[in-house]
Amino acid sequence: MLGVFLIVVDAERARSLGERVLGRYGASAAEARLQADLLLEADLRGRRSHGLQRLSVLTARLECGVLVAGAVPRLEWKAGSFLAVDGGDGFGVVAVRAAIEQLVLRAADTGVAAAGIRRGGHIGMLAPHLEEICGKGLVGFIMTTSEALVHPTGGRTALLGTNPIGICVPADPEPFVLDMSTAAISAGEILARGQSGEALPPGRCVDSHGNPTTDPELARAGAISPFGGSKGYGLSLAVELLVALMSATALGTDVVGTLDTDSRATKGDLVIVLDPDAVGQVATVAAISSYLDTIRAAPRAAGIDRILIPGDRMRAERARSLRDGIRYPSALWDSLLALDDNRSAGADD
């Protein structure tokens, strides 16, 4: 691997840079804070593909007018427990948090509530949204579509998004938080390995003929494989269909507007919130916490240090980043500083 110079940045400094840049490009104070917080959370947890590096796409989208600063999401209860959300081409995080705020209130009344979100933009890492739901003692599901990068099993062209699934369940002291893409590898990882000259792990991508490849360049001309073979393909496709149907958004190659800088977002999100109190047996949260601890302490295979529960690694990484700072490749950090400076200079023209 070629050397990458890293710079260590204090979390608050990274957050305020993100907030300032978004503000310079027209985001309101509230939008800039929500979006910068979300990007920072990804960097704190080591999920850099969803971190501040997305500022360059977000600001280009703001400049192009396909991401609309100041858009106010329109929320409409189409039925007693179903909320239709039109994000008005604004920030995805604004739309999804507005939806969650309503769903949490409604689910406490009806036991379950769901929202379909369209014209809402990229909602970034799912875990922080899920934690909003779990923080209220509720169960959450989030599914979201994205640009077609993944081939169906047996195919060789990209027809499915990386379609992440997020699920949270309350537990003590920390909730269970699953936040996973249904793709075998991220596009960002392929790009990074291509730049550093590293091969891909086997079984993650196919070339343009549909043959498995570990060459990042051949993979970029081919497609990403779904995780977990035909079962993962089935889940990825289920997310694609469920989200499109329940949010009236696009399918397959018609999904645009999260990676590019000149198309309005046609992806969608589906959020489902369930209230365990409706079951009338709240003691189960204690049983869940105890069960998770049993798994953590279970007999391990040779060479395994720890058995993890989804969310454990993220939380540990977050604590480390808050204590020691976030490590950014210096080229990335410089580009973020430039985004701040350029716009600052441009504003004086």
Add this chain to the structure above:
Amino acid sequence: MLGVFLIVVDAERARSLGERVLGRYGASAAEARLQADLLLEADLRGRRSHGLQRLSVLTARLECGVLVAGAVPRLEWKAGSFLAVDGGDGFGVVAVRAAIEQLVLRAADTGVAAAGIRRGGHIGMLAPHLEEICGKGLVGFIMTTSEALVHPTGGRTALLGTNPIGICVPADPEPFVLDMSTAAISAGEILARGQSGEALPPGRCVDSHGNPTTDPELARAGAISPFGGSKGYGLSLAVELLVALMSATALGTDVVGTLDTDSRATKGDLVIVLDPDAVGQVATVAAISSYLDTIRAAPRAAGIDRILIPGDRMRAERARSLRDGIRYPSALWDSLLALDDNRSAGADD
């Protein structure tokens, strides 16, 4: 592989044998019909582990009194969109169909409705239940827990069920129906390969030390792996927690009563139904059907004959079985006939 003698049985003959056996062991006419139909559907679709071979466990459970013939499920709307179901230790299929009947009606009103089912028994193959939901034009999710057979990633003991996930989405002419276990292989397949002397496919199981094994005997002393590595583990665990919490049922090794013949069932089910009409854009079903056809017709990798949509293979197998009959290992078929005869003789005692 050792030879297995097969006998070809007409679907109606298999169904009526199942119905008659269940009746002899005390099931009401309605219970026997529903349960026999469900077992038959699995055999028709080539999922023999969920087919008539389960009659031996069901009848033993009836004899032992841990499965209660004639139990009437108690359904209670705990909140506007949340239904708590107590199956009263009756047939799982009776409880889940009663729940679905209510959920479909409620979701048409509230947009989304969910049910947690306890004391409901094994609900068998999920696809036929999902088709009940899709047949009404609705979207369905079913998750269900089962005996701990699967190890957590990094572990070597069974702490998770095979925890299947079912998702259906309406489409023309046939719905999308995903019905998959979150385990890498079924316990039935391990048993069958052990009997026939075949090795397991790699990566499906670990031995008692946590090392991957393809030896069925070593696998039975170890545990089944989750499908798809740590992501599949995360999903399997999510199903375990969601179901237990929303149905007030057991977790991990406390789940019993679907494989054994002397314990009341402590597993649970979670069913969620969503109404696409609530979105107000029903034309999307046509878009979904067209998208699925695009995937079926997409460029294929070398050596691939067809790209399949979940549900396609099952439907083809079902049509073939209805036309040509169902192939049962003759030893299995003989044991089913004996179950019928023995009880018939016993009834005269």
